[in-house]
Amino acid sequence: MRRILVIGGGYAGFYTAWKLEKKLRRDEAEVVVVDPRPYMTYQPFLPEVVAGSIEARHAAVSLRRNLPRTKLVAGMVNNIAHADRTVTIRPAQGPDFTMTYDILVVTAGAVTRTFDVPGVADRAIGMKHVEEAVAIRDRVLTAFDEAACLPPGRDRSRLLTFTFVGGGFSGVEGFAELMSLAQALVKHYPELSADDLAFHLVEATARILPEVTEKPGRWVVRMLERRGAHVHLATTMDSAEDGHVVLSDGTEFDSELVVWTAGNAATRLLRNYTDLPHTPRGLVQVRADLRIGTDAEIVPDAWSAGDDAAVPDLASSAPGGFTVPNAQNAVRQGKRLAKNLVRALRGREPKNYVHHSFGAIATLGLGKGIFQYRGFVIKGLLAWLMHRGYHLLAIPTWDRKVRVLAVWLVAFLYGRDIVSLASVQSPREAFRAEAKANALGSARSA
Known part of the structure; x- marks a missing residue:
């Protein structure tokens, strides 16, 4: 064969x-x-x-x-x-x-396309794979736990400042969903308030979401800014060394999480x-x-x-x-x-690939979205429901469709699960620490 x-x-x-x-x-x-x-x-x-x-x-x-x-x-x-x-x-x-x-x-x-920006290789994380998305979520949840134990100041601000580089669909959707998660988490942390959070979206061109036309793109920027985001257009990241972000527009701040989605x-x-x-x-x-x-x-x-x-x-x-x-x-x-x-x-001529777009659709956080097909635009809750419905149908296999729908229904009734499992990235750490402590204790007893 x-x-x-x-x-x-x-x-x-x-x-x-x-x-x-x-x-x-x-x-x-x-x-x-x-x-x-x-x-x-x-x-x-x-x-x-x-x-x-x-x-x-x-x-x-x-x-x-x-x-x-x-x-x-x-x-x-x-x-x-x-x-x-x-x-x-x-x-x-x-x-x-x-x-x-x-x-x-x-x-x-x-x-993921990267550039020679100091600190990016050491500090940033991409968002092309499941492992990266999980790591981003766990870092956000862990940052809240750590920040709740700190007094107001630079260290707390650094933990609760989140930065995305890249204003395409991947970057904007990830940024908006992270904002939705972080702002929902505040109510579970009486030590923190919404004023402690900072969100920065950095885009090198003069607009975000190039897949939609200019007017809907501007609406997305305004919507994100109303929710507390800082959207830096026509701006690049000059440095992210040691978590200190320097932008080409002169803005500087400390950020625990830098997500790189720049093409x-x-x-x-x-x-x-x-x-x-x-x-x-x-x-x-x-x-x-x-x-x-x-x-x-x-x-x-x-x-x-x-x-x-x-x-x-x-x-x-x-x-x-x-x-x-x-x-x-x-x-x-x-x-x-x-x-x-x-x-x-089988000896037949292949056909050309021709595909006319079904339009562009994006989630912008829980209950918020945007859809555009040519000149027709839908915003808000209806677009968000359309986004979920389209991708529920598009993901292959009934196994995945049913599992995703089940999680959505449970989340509708009980909310998101806010447990961080960051420790799974080093699963032997607790065992290793206990074994080391036991060895030291035995040595002292001897």
């Missing part, structure tokens, strides 16, 4: 493999997915994980459970030699090894370790039918989709543009890629 190797188990990779399982005959091809994580992250739910509105595991879709006919390899591809039809894989344990394939599907996704970049694999053609930005050069190559030349047996692919946007009126790297496109590209690959295997 031919081996179809899928690099990456994110949106595009998961949906490609999922659809291939349904469309391929059992003796037609073997599908292999290589990814260091055993799950697909449903990224639109990460802001709600930050806010404690859903459980972390409910934003993760198990690859093994939902891809039973696919061979899964827990590792990271660190070199592609398509001329030889081989990849080099670095597993979680053991030495690197090579794997051959007949057909390659590159859906490696993108990584995406191609992975190092695609920029440096492949013989596949790519754009100056490092994205794989892709045709409209999702085969790798150009209109003039096709790379045989090579396909790509998702955030790491420069896919021509045939639905746009502006020529030469590429599809936006978002969930809508990644999911639909994965489905189209699977269909096209099966068509190619």
